[in-house]
Amino acid sequence: xxxxxxxxxxxxxxxxxxxxxxxxxxxxxxxxxxxxxxxxxxxxxxxxxxxxxxxxxxxxxxxxxxxxxxxxxxxxxxxxxxxxxxxxxxxxxxxxxxxxxxxxxxxxxxxxxxxxxxxxxxxxxxxxxxxxxxxxxxxxxxxxxxxxxxxxxxxxxxxxxxxxxxxxxxxxxxxxxxxxxxxxxxxxxxxxxxxxxxxxxxxxxxx
Amino acid sequence: xxxxxxxxxxxxxxxxxxxxxxxxxxxxxxxxxxxxxxxxxxxxxxxxxxxxxxxxxxxxxxxxxxxxxxxxxxxxxxxxxxxxxxxxxxxxxxxxxxxxxxxxxxxxxxxxxxxxxxxxxxxxxxxxxxxxxxxxxxxxxxxxxxxxxxxxxxxxxxxxxxxxxxxxxxxxxxxxxxxxxxxxxxxxxxxxxxxxxxxxxxxxxxx
Numbered sequence: 001x002x003x004x005x006x007x008x009x010x011x012x013x014x015x016x017x018x019x020x021x022x023x024x025x026x027x028x029x030x031x032x033x034x035x036x037x038x039x040x041x042x043x044x045x046x047x048x049x050x051x052x053x054x055x056x057x058x059x060x061x062x063x064x065x066x067x068x069x070x071x072x073x074x075x076x077x078x079x080x081x082x083x084x085x086x087x088x089x090x091x092x093x094x095x096x097x098x099x100x101x102x103x104x105x106x107x108x109x110x111x112x113x114x115x116x117x118x119x120x121x122x123x124x125x126x127x128x129x130x131x132x133x134x135x136x137x138x139x140x141x142x143x144x145x146x147x148x149x150x151x152x153x154x155x156x157x158x159x160x161x162x163x164x165x166x167x168x169x170x171x172x173x174x175x176x177x178x179x180x181x182x183x184x185x186x187x188x189x190x191x192x193x194x195x196x197x198x199x200x201x202x203x204x205x206x207x
Numbered sequence: 208x209x210x211x212x213x214x215x216x217x218x219x220x221x222x223x224x225x226x227x228x229x230x231x232x233x234x235x236x237x238x239x240x241x242x243x244x245x246x247x248x249x250x251x252x253x254x255x256x257x258x259x260x261x262x263x264x265x266x267x268x269x270x271x272x273x274x275x276x277x278x279x280x281x282x283x284x285x286x287x288x289x290x291x292x293x294x295x296x297x298x299x300x301x302x303x304x305x306x307x308x309x310x311x312x313x314x315x316x317x318x319x320x321x322x323x324x325x326x327x328x329x330x331x332x333x334x335x336x337x338x339x340x341x342x343x344x345x346x347x348x349x350x351x352x353x354x355x356x357x358x359x360x361x362x363x364x365x366x367x368x369x370x371x372x373x374x375x376x377x378x379x380x381x382x383x384x385x386x387x388x389x390x391x392x393x394x395x396x397x398x399x400x401x402x403x404x405x406x407x408x409x410x411x412x413x414x
Contacts, residue, residue, distance in 0.1 A: 004272035010257040013250035018238045023399075024226060026296060029257070031225045033270055034315055037258050043220035044254035047239070047247045050217040054240055063240055065211035089233060108241055192230075 007033075059130065061123055062088050062106040071104060078102045080148040082131060084167060086110050086155055090191040094153060099200040102151070105130060110154060111163040122163070124170060132174040149177040151206060155190050156181075179206040214240075266337065268330055269295050269313040278311060285309045287355040289338060291374060293317050293362055297398040301360060306407040309358070312337060317361060318370040329370070331377060339381040356384045358413060362397050363388075386413040 007029060014025035032040040056062065057069035064070075071077070081102025085091045091104050107122040119125070131147045150171055154160035168178045182205030185194055214236060221232035239247040263269065264276035271277075278284070288309025292298045298311050314329040326332070338354045357378055361367035375385045389412030392401055 004261060004270075006253070006257040006260045006272055007270060009249075010253040013246065013253040016243060016246045016250070017235050019231060019234070023296075027226070028224045030270070030295060032254075033257060033261055036223060039220065039223045040254045040258050042216075043223070044251040044258075046213070046217040046220040047251035047254075050213040050236070050240060051244050051247050051251075053213045054211060063211075063214060063237070065213055088237060089230075 056108075057106075060104045060106055061108060061126065062091065062104065063108075076101070080146070081151060082147045082149070083151040083153050084127065084164075085153045085191070086160065086163070087192070090153065090155070093191050093194065093196075093199060094203075097196050097200040097203065099203045100151075102149075103147075107154070107163065110157075110159045111166060112159050119166065124167065127167065128170055128174070131171060131176055147176055149179060151203075152178065152180045153191065156185050156187050157190065182206050263315075264313075267311045267313055268315060268333065269298065269311065270315075283308070287353070288358060289354045289356070290358040290360050291334065291371075292360045292398070293367065293370070294399070297360065297362070300398050300401070300403075300406060301410075304403050304407040304410065306410045307358075309356075310354075314361070314370065317364075317366045318373060319366050326373065331374065334374065335377055335381070338378060338383055354383055356386060358410075359385065359387045360398065363392050363394050364397065389413050 010029045011022075011025045014020055014028050015022060017025075020028070032043075053065050054063050055065075055067075057064040057072055058067050059072040060069060062069055062071075066073075078101050081100075082105055083091075083094060083100060083102055084105045084107065085094060086107050086109065088106055088108075091106055094100055094104075105127050107124075107127070109117055109122045111117060111119065111122065131150060150167070152164040152167060154164045154167075164180055168180075171178050181199075182202040185191065185198055185202045191199070217236045218229075218232045221227055221235050222229060224232075227235070239250075260272050261270050262272075262274075264271040264279055265274050266279040267276060269276055269278075273280075285308050288307075289312055290298075290301060290307060290309055291312045291314065292301060293314050293316065295313055295315075298313055301307055301311075312334050314331075314334070316324055316329045318324060318326065318329065338357060357374070359371040359374060361371045361374075371387055375387075378385050388406075388409040392398065392405055392409045398406070
């Protein structure tokens with residue numbers, strides 16, 4: 001039987017990946033040690049570099065190597081619109097529709113009280129300040145003109161809807177228009193897996 | 208959109224794992240960077256250590272940290288029997304039946320000419336020498352008494368059967384008994400996923 005602490009440690013570490021169970025972890029470990037040791041070392045290095053270098057964009061909260069990500073730096077974008085999504089994957093789906101040229105705020109999660117994820121954990125306070133900065137806070141008006149519309153593009157699941165509702169409530173008094181993707185997106189599904197045409201339509205019909 | 212070379216490199220490296228596609232790789236990368244950076248670093252370290260330390264057992268060819276694995280070193284085992292399996296996972300399945308106390312030879316693969324895997328790649332020559340060492344080769348008789356029976360426990364798939372056939376042919380002239388697991392194991396299935404009782408039965412009925 002294959003044995004040894006290194007192998008066990010590797011299988012356990014692989015088993016922590018989402019969607020990987022005990023048998024998959026064993027297969028991955030055997031595969032890499034047998035057929036792809038170079039790939040294993042590359043993966044090790046990629047993991048270390050990613051953990052070292054990737055932090056959150058100061059403006060939109062997505063994962064980024066720079067303090068401000070390329071999307072937020074892009075001068076061509078319509079800075080009066082801010083689209084709120086749950087994950088970078090959702091943001092990527094929005095981008096692929098090519099129907100939106102505004103900015104983003106990535107929650108990196110959704111409200112889920114049962115899992116202990118409240119407004120604090122998904123940075124809602126940061127979002128509110130991003131939309132309407134506190135009076136007196138230092139602000140370069142040329143850099144960040146006021147957001148006029150917030151488009152809520154959280155998933156159409158129970159938690160996503162709840163998150164959208166809480167954000168809408170929090171933005172009520174801040175003098176911005178708050179819209180939600182039209183319900184062309186099938187209820188109960190996740191944005192990442194919806195076809196592009198549906199997302200594009202939902203974007204046009206936002207209410 | 209989440210971006211940066213580190214993230215791309217990480218997703219590509221994860222995508223090389225067996226059974227992981229583009230979307231799974233992205234989910235894994237986001238999950239680790241968002242929720243489990245400690246786990247990511249542990250995985251990086253485990254990969255490096257495993258690649259550095261794990262080699263093949265000189266006797267049975269399985270993955271091992273020592274030159275000779277613990278199973279081959281075990282003095283309690285019946286050294287006159289040698290069970291040939293395809294992978295360490297198959298060996299583990301054999302071990303769990305507790306119906307076999309002999310030694311193993313792990314091919315770490317199977318004959319598969321279409322994939323360019325021939326007798327050389329799965330170390331058949333090493334197996335033949337392990338069973339009946341060349342005359343004149345240095346040999347400590349106390350350490351390695353002659354193998355009297357080779358039990359072919361390759362999978363009951365087309366490639367596994369072909370591999371068993373080739374091994375049986377190769378051992379014909381070497382004066383050892385060659386047996387095959389009884390066909391109690393369902394045809395077309397892989398050993399790793401068969402229930403223990405079936406494997407134990409097949410072991411008793413070997414022909």
